[in-house]
Structure formats: C-alpha cells, structure tokens
Amino acid sequence: MPALPSSEGAFPRLEVHGTTVIAVKFKGGVLNVGDRRATAANVVMYDRADKIIPLDDYTLMAIAGAYGRAMEVVRYLRHAFKYYARSQLQPMSLDGKLQEVSRVLASNLPNALSGIGLFIPILSAYDPDQDAGRIFFYDASGARFETPDYGAAGSGAERIRGVFDYIAKTKGAFSERPLEEVLREAILLLDIAADLDAATGGIDKVLPTARYVNREGVFEVPESTLREIVTSLRGG
Amino acid sequence: MLTPYDFQENIQQRAQYIRNRLQAGSPVIGISYENGVLLFTTRRRGRKVFEIYDRLMLSAIGNQADVETLRLAAIDFAHQEGFVRSPDDVTVQRVVGFALSPALKKAFGDPLTTPFVVRALFGELHASPERDLFYILNYDGEFTPAERFAVIAGTTRAEEQAMRFLSETLDGIPTFEKAIPAAMVAWGIAREAAMQEEGEPIAESRARERLREELQEAQIELGILERQTMRENRFRLVPAEQLQGYLRHL
Numbered sequence: 001m002p003a004l005p006s007s008e009g010a011f012p013r014l015e016v017h018g019t020t021v022i023a024v025k026f027k028g029g030v031l032n033v034g035d036r037r038a039t040a041a042n043v044v045m046y047d048r049a050d051k052i053i054p055l056d057d058y059t060l061m062a063i064a065g066a067y068g069r070a071m072e073v074v075r076y077l078r079h080a081f082k083y084y085a086r087s088q089l090q091p092m093s094l095d096g097k098l099q100e101v102s103r104v105l106a107s108n109l110p111n112a113l114s115g116i117g118l119f120i121p122i123l124s125a126y127d128p129d130q131d132a133g134r135i136f137f138y139d140a141s142g143a144r145f146e147t148p149d150y151g152a153a154g155s156g157a158e159r160i161r162g163v164f165d166y167i168a169k170t171k172g173a174f175s176e177r178p179l180e181e182v183l184r185e186a187i188l189l190l191d192i193a194a195d196l197d198a199a200t201g202g203i204d205k206v207l208p209t210a211r212y213v214n215r216e217g218v219f220e221v222p223e224s225t226l227r228e229i230v231t232s233l234r235g236g
Numbered sequence: 237m238l239t240p241y242d243f244q245e246n247i248q249q250r251a252q253y254i255r256n257r258l259q260a261g262s263p264v265i266g267i268s269y270e271n272g273v274l275l276f277t278t279r280r281r282g283r284k285v286f287e288i289y290d291r292l293m294l295s296a297i298g299n300q301a302d303v304e305t306l307r308l309a310a311i312d313f314a315h316q317e318g319f320v321r322s323p324d325d326v327t328v329q330r331v332v333g334f335a336l337s338p339a340l341k342k343a344f345g346d347p348l349t350t351p352f353v354v355r356a357l358f359g360e361l362h363a364s365p366e367r368d369l370f371y372i373l374n375y376d377g378e379f380t381p382a383e384r385f386a387v388i389a390g391t392t393r394a395e396e397q398a399m400r401f402l403s404e405t406l407d408g409i410p411t412f413e414k415a416i417p418a419a420m421v422a423w424g425i426a427r428e429a430a431m432q433e434e435g436e437p438i439a440e441s442r443a444r445e446r447l448r449e450e451l452q453e454a455q456i457e458l459g460i461l462e463r464q465t466m467r468e469n470r471f472r473l474v475p476a477e478q479l480q481g482y483l484r485h486l
C-alpha cells in the first residue's frame with residue numbers, strides 16, 4: 001500500500017488555501033469580512049473572489065480553502081435551506097442548518113484528504129431564540145465548534161489571532177460594540193493579515209467584502225462605507 | 237339502466253362540479269408595481285400566498301389539498317431545475333407549461349381520477365416592471381399569460397369585471413402605494429360579482445363594503461416579490477400593521 005502523500009506525519013498536510021476571512025460579533029448580530037484574493041500556489045488567480053456568501057436571510061458563510069468545491073457546497077446549502085423553508089412553510093432550525101453543514105463537510109473529507117477539495121467554513125447566523133448573533137467554525141471532518149465572540153479562517157487567520165485578543169481585552173467584547181466600530185476593527189485586522197500573509201489580498205487595490213446578519217436579515221456593507229474606512233485607516 | 241359513457245357529458249359534469257366549488261373562493265389580485273410584484277387576497281385559516289422560487293410566487297383558489305399538491309410540484313420542479321442548471325433557468329413559462337399543466341389536464345380528462353379543484357395565479361418578477369409576468373393556470377391544464385395585472389376569482393364574469401376596473405384605474409406602472417388601494421377594490425368587485433348570478437357592474441362603494449365585511453372574519457394576505465432589496469429572499473408577506481393605513485381609507 002502506498003504511503004500517504006505526506007512528509008509531515010500520519011496525515012497529508014491539510015492545506016487551507018490563501019485567504020483571510022473574519023467573523024466578529026457586534027451588538028445584535030455578526031459581521032463577516034473577507035479579502036478578495038484567490039491563489040493557486042504562488043499565482044494570484046483572481047482578485048475579486050467573494051468569500052462571504054449568504055445562505056439564506058439569517059445565515060452567512062465565510063469560506064477558506066478550495067474555492068470550486070466550496071462554491072458547489074454553497075450552492076447545495078442555499079438550495080437545501082430555501083427548499084426546506086419554501087416547502088415546509090417554516091425556516092429550517094439553526095441546529096438543522098448546522099448539522100447540514102457538518103454533513104457536507106464529512107462527505108467532503110475524501111476530497112480533502114486527497115488534497116484537492118479542503119475548505120473550512122465559518123458559519124454566522126442570527127439566532128431568533130436567543131435574539132443574538134452566533135458564530136460556528138468547523139474542522140475538515142465536519143466537527144462543529146461555537147466561538148463566543150470572533151473567529152477567523154484561512155492562511156492569514158493564525159497570524160492575527162493575537163490581535164483579536166488584544167482588541168477584545170483592551171476595548172471590550174466585540175459582541176457589546178456597535179457595528180460601525182466593529183467594522184473598522186475588522187477591516188484593520190484584514191489589513192494586518194494581508195501584511196503578514198502573502199496569500200491574503202489587501203484592502204487597497206480591491207475593496208474587501210463585508211456582510212452582516214442581524215434580526216432584520218443579511219446585508220452587504222456598501223462600497224462607499226468600506227472606501228471611507230480604508231481611506232481613514234490610511235490617514236486620509 | 238346503464239347509459240353508454242359519454243365523454244363530452246362527463247367532461248361537462250366535471251367542469252361544472254369544479255366551477256361550483258371554485259365560486260366561493262377568495263379572489264386573488266396580482267399587480268406589477270414599480271419595485272415589485274404583489275399578490276393580494278384574503279384568508280380565514282391557512283396560508284394563501286406562497287413563495288415558489290427566487291422570483292416566483294403562487295396563490296390559488298380551490299381545494300386546499302389540491303392547492304398544496306400543485307404548490308409542492310411547482311417547488312420541486314423549480315428547485316431541481318435551479319440546482320441542476322441555474323436559478324435563471326427557472327421561469328414561470330417552464331414551471332406552468334411543462335411541469336404542471338400536462339398533469340392537470342391528465343387528471344381532468346381521466347374519468348377514473350378526481351380532478352383538481354384549483355385555479356392558480358403565478359407572479360414572476362423581472363428586472364423591470366414591463367417584463368414582469370403573471371400566469372393563470374386552470375383546473376383543466378389551460379394556462380394564460382398576462383402582463384401588468386391579473387385576477388383569479390370564482391367566476392369568469394367576476395374576473396372580467398375586476399380586470400376592467402384595474403385597466404381603468406392603473407395608468408401605467410403604479411407605485412406600491414397606488415397598487416394596494418386598487419387591489420383592494422378589485423378584490424371587492426371580483427368577490428361581489430362572483431356571488432351574484434347576473435347583474436349590473438359592481439360599484440366601487442359596494443366593492444369596498446364587501447372587503448370590509450370580509451375582514452370581520454378574515455385577514456388580508458399580501459405576498460410581494462421585491463425588485464430592489466437588500467434581503468437575500470425577495471419574497472415576503474407584508475405584515476398586517478403595514479396595511480392599517482390603507483384600511484383606514486377603505
């Protein structure tokens with residue numbers, strides 16, 4: 001039996017492709033911010049990739065990893081959630097949606113292990129029962145974890161982990177702060193990630209994507225708002 | 237005594253049976269307005285206006301179980317098509333013409349099955365109001381496309397009267413604020429006309445009164461598909477509070 005194609009131990013290296021996607025809570029919801037760069041090895045394939053995708057009116061998915069496979073899964077999930085809501089005349093429960101994401105990740109594991117289809121999503125949702133935003137992240141096998149205040153995925157995520165901690169400890173929990181403040185922090189975090197990680201696109205050439213979910217639904221932050229923040233971060 | 241089977245008589249009897257049962261149905265008024273498409277009706281118990289797909293909705297009069305069968309068949313077809321190909325390939329023309337109409341026709345013509353007691357109105361949203369589409373699907377599988385507005389009601393005459401009122405009232409593409417009062421009166425006309433065997437055209441005042449009477453026991457159900465929206469889903473039911481202002485002027 002051939003050895004697993006890896007030089008790093010029992011498992012092949014589960015490489016998450018270059019990206020930084022960030023999910024942070026704010027008062028009343030969850031904000032997602034993502035860079036736009038798509039890479040293949042050291043080639044920048046595309047600089048307008050959208051990695052923050054609404055699954056329905058109360059759920060956002062931020063993706064890091066194999067873009068093609070992730071998009072196929074997103075298409076499936078969007079149809080699955082909407083089909084359920086339309087046919088059953090009630091939305092699928094949050095737990096039902098989270099299980100569905102686990103299931104598709106688990107079934108994607110062979111692809112991930114063969115090195116072609118790994119992607120790691122962060123799921124942000126508005127939970128009507130708790131009247132609050134919630135953030136969940138997954139591993140490649142579909143295990144689900146809830147994070148209390150913020151989460152990030154992609155090659156730049158680990159580099160900025162300490163910055164999240166610093167902000168939360170010096171300025172208070174993200175979940176207690178208004179959207180405008182948290183948006184600015186998230187763009188700054190993305191800027192730092194781009195500085196430290198070659199595979200993360202910056203915020204200057206192409207504006208990042210920012211979407212949020214709250215009681216009213218899923219919304220996109222307008223380009224003009226993002227432009228203002230980027231300009232002010234650059235001291236303009 | 238056994239009489240020989242007469243196809244024509246059988247069809248006529250089935251059609252008469254269905255028409256009698258449809259007569260008491262709450263009319264549905266569809267109007268294409270600047271920022272969307274609306275389906276306006278009333279309900280006493282269950283839901284009446286349904287989301288079928290991203291840009292498609294449905295309301296119907298008839299037997300509840302038959303409406304449900306039609307609704308689920310439309311949703312199944314739309315989602316399969318949208319997933320296998322693209323949401324852009326899901327059109328009312330395909331859903332009604334290919335997925336639903338032949339099945340209705342088959343059930344209607346087959347003397348050994350119960351025909352569907354249903355008359356349905358589909359509304360499809362497009363990028364501009366001029367391109368919005370309505371499709372009326374009849375119990376016998378016949379379907380008719382319409383633009384700008386459409387009505388289904390208990391009788392053909394009721395539909396014609398309400399349509400005449402809408403074509404006289406709606407000058408071009410209305411705003412939402414103008415479409416709602418027109419839909420309310422059109423509903424009253426259609427309802428009142430369906431209840432009368434013969435008679436004069438229904439006056440507007442009588443139509444308003446008819447809706448007021450209805451709302452003592454029923455409530456308005458208004459489904460819209462929004463052209464410009466920040467939301468992921470274009471379809472939503474307009475909450476009753478938002479209609480209070482219009483009802484005060486009824």
